[in-house]
Amino acid sequence: MQKKYIVGPKENKPRSDIRITYTPTKKSLVFELSSKVDVLFGKSILSQAEAVCRDLGITSGKFLLEDFGALPFVISARMEAVIKSAHPDITAESLPPMQPHCKVKSTRDRFRRSRLYIPGNQPKLMLNAGIHKPDGIILDLEDAVAPPEKESARFIVRNALRTLDFFAAERMVRINQGEMGITDLEYIIPHNVHLILVPKVECSEQLKAVDEKINRVMKACGRKEPVFIMPIIESAKGVMHALEIAEASPNNVALTIGLEDYTADIGTIRTDEGRESFFARNTIINAARAAGLQAIDTVSVDISDEEALRSSAREAKALGFDGKGCIHPRQIQSIHEEFAPTVDEIEKAKKIVLAFDDARKQGLGVVSLGSKMIDAPVVQKAGQTIELAIASGLVSKKWKEDE
């Protein structure tokens, strides 16, 4: 019996994906294709499969391709994954061209109100993720991907990073825990990932290992753009080491918390009111601020309860968080609305910004509003509030002209 290697979706009627069964043989290459878009793309699928074989030096064996309308980047990822599961020592890659829209840059202090998790093994959920305008899109290699799918997901995520237009969203990947996560970095750092979420961080050494690996891969591939890091704290130990973690890497831009694991770790369950995590969340916020980072709240997992999401986002904002995670595109707008500044906040911020402009025009070193002196952090916060208000569509870009 010849050994068969299978990658791709297991369910009966997947969409926008392909399942490939590879039987290495000594005979010349054979492709068997069944596809729901056979008439329209059959030839294209076969020639793409052949191209991947060429790139990876495969000249024999049998491939059964069961296609369900997969896009080209998915077909090549699945081909590469199935070939490398049979031949782990192949180092060549079959990379789709890096699209111009994939070369966008990010900045350290951009908004991170919403970050949308997408399972790294589900290309169909990635295709249109950007149209829902989250601040960040996380292609998840960790919890959302079942262990047997992990290898295959790396190729999907890599090819997605080179192909898909995520529009203005920051391009994020959550890597696995431990050694596997360190290896994940090889697949994503060369492909303009903006930010790495590191799960289950409990001490600074973990981030140092990540940093080291990032630096090595960057050097090897010639990447110059920085790679930002967002550690996820998900345990009592992590919470108690929050400041150490926040200060561990110069590439840290934000600190976040995973409450499902954290509440289990401290021996309780997660509730809507969240009293059990009040200490942890406050600790995260304070550690983040102390280290000059953004603080981002946990994910809301109940996608059907919009009011619960909104009230949790309101509370997060009130506590001092800058954003919140989500797992469904319909959550994004609610989060953005709740994190948008209020009318009072906007009016106050406008006054401060205008007072600051005045002071600068007059060459004054001190900003004052009425009889009150205004400190630099307050001015900076006011500037951010205005930017957020503009992003939320509450204030025109040219607001100063209207004042």
Place this chain on the structure above:
Amino acid sequence: MIQNSVGRMVPNIVNGIPQVPFKGVGKFSPEGNQAGPLIRNCAEFPMDGNKIVGSLKEALKKAGLKDGMTISNHHHFRNGDLVMNQVFDIAADMGVKRLRWFPSAAFPCHKPVIDHIKNGTIDWIEGSLNGPLGDFASRGGMRGTGVLRSHGGRWQAVQDGEVHIDIAIIAAPTADEFGNATGDRGPSACGLLGFGLVDTLYADKVIVVTDNLVPFPCVPWQIQGQNVDFVVVMDKVGEPEKIVSGTTKLTRSPDRLYIAEMTAKFVQAAGIIKEGFSFQAGAGGTALAFAIYLKEMMIDAGIKARFIRGGSTKYLVEMLEAGLTDFILDGQTFDLEGIRSMRENYGHVNTSPFTSYNWHGKGNFASMVDVVVLGATEVDVNYNANVVTHSDGRMLHGIGGWQNCLFSKCTILPIPAFRDRIPIIVDNVTTLVGLGELIDVIVTERGIAINPLRKDLIKATKNSGLPIRKIEDIKAEVDDLIGGPPAKPESTDEVISIVKWVDGTVIDSIYKIKE
């Protein structure tokens, strides 16, 4: 074959009947008189009004069922029809051959009809060809050419004498012995019976089949007994729970919801939502979601519609009952709430293709609607659209009221830019069903494209902040993602169905697929 005014090759003669090639929108005006029904004499019918016969078979025999006849029915039970398969089983038992089936629509539940085509009972179907019937026809299984017509076009074809109905079968959820019938009540209630109206007016013989016989009079009488020859009582005529098809469930796809939301925002930005306006959003998850977004906007703005054109669903009923519209002018009920409302609400009115769609009407409701949202499988860069075939050439579904609705004041197609790997915006639609000059806006998840002919809409939405783009740009973006435009399907030159325009001219042909 002859080339029509939009460059499509169409047959001159179909099923022995000479055809007029499409000449352009509003360019074909036949004159003279219409087909008339047989003269009826009341003396030939029982004075006591009792037209009940013992069985469906007896009724068909009395109606003179024989070889080569045209048998028609309405589709208000959608996929829950229990009558038509029995009709053709009986016809097969009687050894009748070469029938033409003329339904207002057919559904997957009519799959057994394929066997009756194979055994010679039926030659061909003139009505929507979808699901298993579409596949069968696409492979050239029918003896005779399919004719796809809009709901309005079906009425027109009967009035023009192009289709003469020999026997009409009217499944009726409630009826009396005289033949008065209604769809809005009874254990098998399906709402209304408007699609069967033309059949009862023009067919030689009309058989009402019911599972809920009430003593005369059956009120309301959506179908009038004066047009009915026989009444048959059976155990069950339809399964109303199967009226609810997949197309009447609200979408949960975030992309579809986004498209629906953009569509509603566009309608708002274009200034269409104002006191006393009207809209139509048929079945299909995105259209239903559009109605819900619209509802929110109407509540926020304190605006009420004068009328909404159905197919009705519980979402439209909620709007009616919340006072957000004065009327639902309903052509078919898509769910059980719609049926209840039709029975209970004065403002929920049953209509027919005659009131809304018929080319030979002196005007139509459809053209009075302020905005309509419709689906499509393909749209070309000139806004021509296809709704009857897949991109690979296989038949997908019927036209329904789609062509007729294009005449509304603003026609919007909210559609995903691609389905799996198949792009929606193409260079050339596989089958041309709707003219670009009548299609105003395409809303996709990757942007909104406005037909350049609609300068008013372009101007009105210019500063709306909505993602308005050139249709060519959206196409280029999608082609890039899917690895270039798809290959053209290979087809034979054998025409298996024609597509009619609303005036009865032939707009395109559908060919047998190459296996």
